[in-house]
Amino acid sequence: MPNIVLFSGSSHHDLSQKVADRLGLELGKVITKKFSNQETCVEIGESVRGEDVYIIQSGCGEINDNLMELLIMINACKIASSSRVTAVIPCFPYARQDKKDKSRAPISAKLVANMLSVAGADHIITMDLHASQIQGFFDIAVDNLYAEPAVLQWVKENIPEWKDCIIVSPDAGGAKRVTSIADRLNVDFALIHKERKKANEVDRMVLVGDVKDRVAIMVDDMADTCGTICHAADKLIDAGATKVYAILTHGIFSGPAISRINNAPFEAVVVTNTIPQEEKMKACPKIQVIDISMILAEAIRRTHNGESVSYLFSHVPL
DSSP states (O other), X not given: OTTEEEEXXXXXXXXXXXXXXXXXXXXXXXXXXXXXXXXXXXXXXXXXXXXEEEEXXXXXXXXXXXXXXXXXXXXXXXXXXXXXXXEEESSOXXXXXXXXXXXXXXXHHHHHHHHHHHHTOOEEEEESOSSGGGGGGOSSEEEEEOSHHHHHHHHHHHOTTGGGEEEEESSGGGHHHHXXXXXXXXXXXXXXXXXXXXXXXXXXXXXXXXXXXXXXXXEEEEESSOHHHHXXXXXXXXXXXXXXXXXXXXXXXXXXXXXXXXXXXXXXXXXXXXXXXXXXXXXXXXXXXXXXXXXXXXXXXXXXXXXXXXXXXXXXXX
């Protein structure tokens, strides 16, 4: 592929390497380091003049450092005369701060969108945004890819009783995502309504739908401290579900998440590799990973060649 350069930020080198291998490219030379006062320093080690540049950096780990590093890399490529800079952000940082849910709350997702635009990004490729309206925070093109086709494939290959399962959303916000998956598997769905007293803590939950004597598959876009999904799993078992699976696009798993999952009645907690999971898999045998590098690679290839990306909304590239 001529005129394309792929750079990896330091947040998720493994995913970047998989994308590069899939595209048959070498990752571009870039050195990211910190000065002794903790300022981020980026050196692009090859010419990008007139090139189509893709920078892969996920919003995980040291989120603020990684975001700053991405902004600096975008700017470095922009002022080195690259023809176009695309930020590939598998897990978009600050996506949950997308509305004023109380007085004086910031809308940080919009701020991040502005920062990316000001740094010089011409195009954003991301995956399963927490709220799809975040695309409207940008004035540049945003491709919001879905993990759904890969999730459907995993369910059909790994859950023998999938034809008689029920898809459950752990909160009302994910109802759309769940109904879409339930329709494509031709099964029923259920909802859990939750009330939060404060962030990261769930107050009470109400199950809407019948899960008795069925396999329940919970689907959500992200799990952070896992309070919601573990609470919901207990609720589903109490309501008579035979097995409970959780499928999440972004497995952040911060704080007490791993010990909560180990103690919860899950058969498996399935996440994609938008965020590195190697360490967490060692600590928790229930965690399984779906590789989505081929979806990102195909989106990059199609964008570079000026082809439509909408095929990826319903198919997993071969």
